[in-house]
Amino acid sequence: MHSSFYGRRVTYAIAEAAHRSGLSIDTLRYYERIELIDPPARDSGGRRAYSDDDLAWLVFLTRLRTTGMPIKLMREYARLRHQGVATFGQRKRILERHRQDVRTRIDELRSCLGVLDYKIDNYERCIGAEHIQEASA
Secondary structure, three states, X not given: OOOEEOOEEOOEOHHHHHHHHOOXXXXXXXXXHOOOOOOOEEOOOOOEEEOHHHHHHHHHHXXXXXXXXXXXXXXXXXXXXXXXXXXXXXXXXXXXXXHHHHHHHHHHHXXXXXXXXXXXXXXXXXXXXXXHHHXXX
16 A cells, blocks of 8 residues: 555655665665666656555565575565465465574574673673772782
């Protein structure tokens, strides 16, 4: 569903789409070039005009990238998306596999965080002991 203002579809110029999606203009153009996003409609002046649907797709792509999904897999997902309902199962499997990868990475990061916490606590103890020694000297 597109936003509308008195029956007109609201669209966004590339700079506004970049701002709203959190991506750079160069990234938007790159995503278009590698067919991650469809070429947006053009306004009367020939400039890109992104819709709310385009922005929602960009937000989803950004989340996939943030979670570490490779561009190649994102392109496969986008290609399947173009094929419609018949690819729901394939797309679901891609997301399920990626979800497992994300969970594994979260576990690895938690382990790393534990090491960082340990080291920081150790430094705090050392620094505290140093201050005690200086005060008693």
